[in-house]
Amino acid sequence: MSMISTVEDLIWGKVDETEYLRKVVEDDNVDLDALSQKVRSIQSDLHIQLRKGVEENYPKLLEQVGAIETLDRVQSGFNEEMRMVDDKAKQVKHFFAQSYDHLRSDCDAMENLVLFSRVISDTLRCQELIRIWEKEERDMLTKAECANELKALCLENTIFASVPWINNGFLKKVTVICAQTSSEAVEELKQSLSTLNVSHVNTCLKAFSYLFDHDGCTKELRAIMDESLQSIDLLFMNLLSAKTSDGVSRQLSRIGNNLHTYLERFHVLGAENALYFSNKVATILRNRMPVETEYMMRLVQTVSKCLLPHAEAIVKPIRDALGPLKTAILSQSLARLFELVNDTFSQEDLKGPVIVEKLNGAIKSEINSFSWDNELQKQVEGNVAKTLQIIAAKIEEQIIVNPEVLRLSGRVSKAQAANYQLLSVAYAFRKQWPLYSDCIRAFIDPQLRLIVDTMKETIILVLDSMHEEDLNRELQQSPCSLYMGELCDHLKVFRTHINHIEPLAESLETLPNFINFIIEQFLLNSTLTTTFAPLVRTRLVKDFGALCKMLQSLNCNSSKFLNNRNLLSQLLNSEEIDYNYDVKQIPCWFITQLGIRIANLQLPYESADWTRKEYINWFNSQVDLDRMQFLLNVVKIYENSGKAKNEKVERLKDFIVTTIATLNAP
Structure with missing residues (x-):
């Protein structure tokens, strides 16, 4: 534009x-000319419009002249009144300003009078408090209240220092009073603590609350406790420097008595202060007492005994500080036991019972020596396991394990007797300390298995000779077959050895399992004979009776098969099988193999084209479920052969299937 x-x-x-x-x-x-021309044109238009407007509105303007003059007069009157109001307001302002100045002056004077009155009143109160404080019959709490109030009044009235007669009269005395009261309160608290006067201690503590703030009170109380801590520290230093046993005993007695006394005293001051003292004592214990001192157990016993009457939360730091000392004591105890074990087993002339009595007595003595601390005693009992580990290691070092020693001959050799004695020693420790004897058990069981396994090999070998005898003829002037006579002779030798091996004779697992194994091997071989005629079964029953009689002489009452010998004997001589037997008491495979023989089925090992020895070796390595699965296959081979159905075979198969289902059940 x-x-x-x-x-x-x-x-x-x-x-x-x-x-x-x-x-x-x-x-x-x-274009300035054009611009000027435009301005003149607009000016001319405005003049024309103005004249036109005046001409049109002139009559109306004349009518408004009177009204305007009236308004002018009213405005003049209003202005005059406003001027008068302004003058009056200025007069009022001046009056109020003067009145305010007078009032302020009066207030200042009154304030000074009140201040003066308060100063005089506080001065008189101070003088009265000083007189009360100076009375001879005053008690500590009253003195503390007076000192506290005096101190508060002096702090509140800072003007006291600028008033000569007050400053010189009693202001300086207030400082002395406060200091003296604080000193007396501390001394009275010490005396109250020494006599364990709880009510007086509480009074002194309340006085402390008047005399000190929280930090100041804590500082004073800890100063009192620090004096006692210095005394305790000195006692520990004296203990370290003691040269004689009597001197050590005296210092230990003092430590115990003083520590107990101080704990009782400072418990009255509250848990926080008692815990402070306990922490400091714990620090002294850690810093002063080396772990290798010979009287360490007596020190720990003394300190532990004096802690018993006190709250565990308070004395816990001290108990924790005793931890390294207790660990050292446990190490010393274990070292003594190790040394005794090494010394005992190095003496070749000591017999087993002497070794057991000597070491068991030492172990019990070590445990009983810590009867004053249940926790420490339990930890010492933990040393028993470590000691038994050393004993087991020592016994294992001395036991001789080679084929010559393991062979069970008619007489017990010197090496075997030594081995058996060591096993009996280990077993005695196992019986004495059943909770800690896992290491002994881990050592004994393999040794017993070695002995038993050696005998098992002999039993398998002798029972195999059963098949070389003619069992289908009656015995002549003999209660049993030749192989059974030989087996009983071996078992008599084994019995002789058992009598020297206490852990085997008293075993509730190894010996019963061994007897079960013998009976199991006899039953297995009995059902694998070439013929199973009535005369053979009769002879086998006699052999089984001789075997059981021999096994009974081993004095084992927990053999499952031996306890069911009568039922097994009846089964062995039966021509028919009922199959309603408890397979938990009678071997299920024995019932099955008897059923196979009675049903005139193929011998199990022949069905697999094995030799008898191969079958027996396989059989001994399997569990009942696998054995029954194999025997089921023997029955199936007969069924698949196309032969006529046999009721005996059907009943046998039903028994096998039912038994397998039972064995598979969870």
């Missing part, structure tokens, strides 16, 4: 004048 076209907007105030003129000056292309 050009400058000429916007000049009318400038006249009517729609455009800023300064901005418009600035643009006119800056615009080099503006």
Whole structure:
């Protein structure tokens, strides 16, 4: 838009004048003549419009002249009244300003009077408190209250220091009173603690609350405890420097008595202060007492005993500080036991019972020596397991294990007797310390298995000779077959050895399992004989009776098969099988193999093209489930052979299937 076209907007105030003129000056292309012509044209139009407006509104203007004159008179009157009001307001302002100044002056005077009155009142109160404090019959709590109030009044009235007669009269005395009261309160608290006068201690503590703030009170109480801690520290130093046993005993007694006394005293001061004292004592214990002193157990016993009457939460730091000392004691105890074990087993002339009695007595003595501390005693009992480990290692070192020693001959050799004695020694420790004898058990069981396994090999070999005898003829002047006589001779030798091996003779697992194994091997071989005629079964029953009689002499009452010998004997001599037997008491495979023989089926090992020895070796390595699965296959081979159905075979198969299902059941 050009400058000429916007000049009318400038006249009517729609455009800023300064901005418009600035643009006119800056615009080099503006036509000033045209602009002037436009301004004159607008001015002419305005004059015309103004004259026209005046001519049209003149009558109305004349009518308003009177009203305007009236309004002018009213305004003049109003202005006069406002001037008078202003003058009056100025007068009131001046009056109030003067009154305020007078009032302020009076208030300052009254404030000074009140201050003076309070100072005089506080001064009189201070003098009265001093007189009360100086009375001879005053108690500590009253003195503390007086000192506290005096101190508060002096702090509140800082003007006291600027008033000569107050400053010189009693202000300096207040400082002395506060200091003296604090000192007396500390001394009285010490005396009250020494006599364990709880009510007086509480009074002193209340006095402390008047005399000190919380930090100051804590500082004073800890200063009192620090004096006692210095005494305790000195006792420990004296203990370290003691040269004689009597001197050590005296110092230990003093430590125990003083520590107990101080714990009782400072418990009265509250749990926080008692715990502070306990922590400091624990620090002294850690710093002063080396772990290698010979009287360490007596020290721990003394300190532990004096801690018993006190709350565990308070004395726990001291108990914790005793931890390294207790560990050292346990190490010393274990070292003594190790040394005794090494010394005992190095003496070749000692017999087994002497070794057991000597070491068991030492172990019990070590445990009993810690009866004063249940926790420590339990930890000492833990040393029993470590001691038994050393004993087991020593026994294992001395036991001789080679084929010559393991062979069970008619007489017990010297090496075997030594081995058996060592096993009996180990077993005696196992019986004496059943909770800690896992290491002994882990050593004994393999040794017993070696002995028993050696005998098992002999039994398998002798029973195999059963098949070389003619069992289908009656015995002549002999209660049993030759192989059974030989087996009983071996068992008599074994019995002789058992009598020297206490852990085997008293075993509730190894010996019963061994007897079960013998009976199992006899029953297995009995059902694998070439013929199974009635005469053979009769002879086998006699052999089984001789075997059981021999096994009974081993004095084992927990053999499952031996306890069911009568039922087994009846089964062995039966021509028919009922199959309603408890397979938990009678071997299920024995019933099955008897059924196979009675039903005239193929021998189990023949069905697999094995030799008898191969079958027996396989049989001994399997569990009942695998054995029954194999025997089921023997029956199936018969069924698949196309032969006529046999009721005995059907009943046998039903028994096998039912038994397998039972064995598979969870």
